[in-house]
Amino acid sequence: MLGRTGYAAKGFVYVVMGALAARAALGSGGATTDTRGAINVIGDGPMGTIALLAIGIGLLGYMLWRLVAAVTDAEGEGDEPTKLVVRGTQAARGIAYGVLGVQALRALDGDDVGSQGAAARHWTARLLDMPFGRALVICVGLGVLGYAAYQVYRAFSDKAKRHLDLAEAGPTQATWIVRLGRFGIAARGVVFAMIGVLLLRAGMRKDSGEAGGIAQSLQALGRADYGSLVLGAVAFGLIAYGVYQVATARYRHMRAVG
DSSP, rough: OOOHHHHHHHHHHHHHHHHHHHHHHHSOOOOOOOOOHHHHHHHHSSSSHHHHHHHHHHHHHHHHHHHHHHTTTTOOOOHHHHHHHHHHHHHHHHHHHHHHHHHHGGGGGGGOOOOOHHHHHHHHHHTSSSSHHHHHHHHHHHHHHHHHHHHHHHTTTTGGTBHHHHHHOOOOHHHHHHHHHHHHHHHHHHHHHHHHHHHHHHHHHOOOOGOOOHHHHHHHHHSSTTHHHHHHHHHHHHHHHHHHOOOOOHHOOOOSSS
C-alpha cells in the first residue's frame, strides 16, 4: 500500500513539474523547475500542508518498497551479476525519492528544499577538486547519457508495460496507459540526456557552474532551435509520465517477497 502511494506521489510531482514547464513553453507564466521546485510549488498551493504530508509519506513508502524489492528480488530479476546491478540501481532510485520525501516533510515547517541544480554544481565541484577530477565528471556525464539512452530504449520496447496488470483497465484505457508511458519515459530520457551533456561540458571546461539538474536541462532545451516546441513537447511528456506513474500505482503487479 505504501509503495502504491509512492508511485502516485511521484506521479503528482511530475505532473506539477511538467505543467509548470508547459506554461513556460506556451508563454503563459510557469517556470522550468525540478522535483524539489515542484515540492515548493505544491506546498504553496491549495491544501499545501495536506499535499506535502501525503507526498512525503508516499515517497518514503516508495523508498521502502524499492529497498524490499531489491533485497528480496520481489520482481524476479534474478541473481546474475547484471541483474544484481539492476536491483542495486532500483534501490538507489528508491533512496533518492526517499530523500525527496524527507524534503517534502521538511517543507511543512517552511524550509526551502533547495534545487537539484545547486546540488549538482556542488558535487561536480567536489569531483573536480579530486585527482583526475575532470575525467571523473566526464565519466559521470557519460553514465547519465547511458541511462538516458536506456530510457529511450525502454520507451520503444515492451518494458513500458512490464509489471503492469492492465486486464482490469480494459483495452482502450490500457492502450492509452502504455502510450502515455512510452511518451513520458522518452521525454524523461531527453531530460536526462541534456543533464549528461551539461556534465560533460562541466568536465571538459573544468567548470562546475556548467552542471545542472532537471531545471537547467529544461532551460537548455528551451534555448535550442525551435526551443518553445522542444520544451513544450518534453513538458507534456513529463505530464504524461506523471499520469503513467499514477496508473502504475493502480495497476502494477506488486508482491512483498521474491
